[in-house]
Amino acid sequence: WFIFTFWLQVEPTATVLDIKALFHKSYPKWYPARQSLRLDPKAKCLRDEEILQTLPVGTTASFYFSDLGPQLTWGTVFLTECAGPLIIYLMFYFRLPFIYSPKYDFTTSKHWVVHLACICHSFHYIKRILETLFVHRISHGTMPLRNIFKNCGYYWCSAAWMAYYINHPLYTTPYYGQQQVNIGLYIFLFCQVGNFSIHVALRNLKLPGSKAKKIPYPTKNPFTWIFWLVSCPNYTYELGSWMGFTVMTQCVPVAFFTLVAFIQMTVWAKGKHRSYLKEFRDYPTLRSSILPFIL
Numbered sequence: 001w002f003i004f005t006f007w008l009q010v011e012p013t014a015t016v017l018d019i020k021a022l023f024h025k026s027y028p029k030w031y032p033a034r035q036s037l038r039l040d041p042k043a044k045c046l047r048d049e050e051i052l053q054t055l056p057v058g059t060t061a062s063f064y065f066s067d068l069g070p071q072l073t074w075g076t077v078f079l080t081e082c083a084g085p086l087i088i089y090l091m092f093y094f095r096l097p098f099i100y101s102p103k104y105d106f107t108t109s110k111h112w113v114v115h116l117a118c119i120c121h122s123f124h125y126i127k128r129i130l131e132t133l134f135v136h137r138i139s140h141g142t143m144p145l146r147n148i149f150k151n152c153g154y155y156w157c158s159a160a161w162m163a164y165y166i167n168h169p170l171y172t173t174p175y176y177g178q179q180q181v182n183i184g185l186y187i188f189l190f191c192q193v194g195n196f197s198i199h200v201a202l203r204n205l206k207l208p209g210s211k212a213k214k215i216p217y218p219t220k221n222p223f224t225w226i227f228w229l230v231s232c233p234n235y236t237y238e239l240g241s242w243m244g245f246t247v248m249t250q251c252v253p254v255a256f257f258t259l260v261a262f263i264q265m266t267v268w269a270k271g272k273h274r275s276y277l278k279e280f281r282d283y284p285t286l287r288s289s290i291l292p293f294i295l
Contacts, residue, residue: 085159184248191240
């Protein structure tokens with residue numbers, strides 16, 4: 001925490017972001033995204049869009065400031081998280097030197113499922129990159145720079161672990177052969193389309209530049225009808241995609257990654273579900289967080 005004697009005279013209609021901007025003029029080191037302002041040291045950080053006259057203060061107010069550290073935009077974070085696994089997986093797929101035995105350098109697998117897995121894995125992350133650039137409207141502005149090392153470490157190392165075994169010269173194909181591969185592929189593709197449909201629906205729910213929250217409802221797109229039963233179907237479809245990829249490749253590292261991803265997405269979905277229930281009194285009671293009627 002930092003203590004400053006800093007007097008400002010602003011209109012009652014000024015926002016927290018306006019105060020941050022004025023503070024930034026006097027202390028250029030702390031740009032608005034790096035600032036955290038609170039009315040009490042133990043209270044929650046004030047949101048940028050909050051207006052002074054709506055806060056529990058009188059004609060004067062004292063704010064507690066803390067430095068959040070260097071920040072990155074969430075768009076940059078998402079792109080870094082997705083570009084890494086895409087490149088790393090392809091390094092193993094093309095069997096670059098020093099990965100496997102020298103005699104396998106720049107060789108290709110004789111199994112069709114290995115090539116199919118590479119196509120699916122690449123498609124997934126290219127899709128996520130394109131969605132970050134052209135679909136998502138990210139409401140959260142920034143994330144601390146230090147967190148990107150943790151996030152990227154998880155995604156990049158997981159991609160390397162999966163890719164090492166799937167592209168290994170001694171990789172064995174799924175037990176039930178082509179039928180198992182086809183089932184996994186159909187699940188993967190179905191859920192990828194569903195995930196994209198949900199992201200488009202959520203994007204259309206927000207106006208450009210607006211932070212107003214609305215209840216998401218199903219649209220004419222059948223892939224969005226799951227909104228009747230689930231608050232975060234984007235996570236449901238994401239889970240389904242990785243389950244399909246697990247079935248297709250029959251690879252233990254993929255199954256482990258899917259399990260860990262399911263646990264993490266469940267935490268996110270439950271938090272989002274609680275937020276919906278808190279903010280909207282008329283929120284549909286039939287909905288679950290991530291799995292219909294279960295979780």
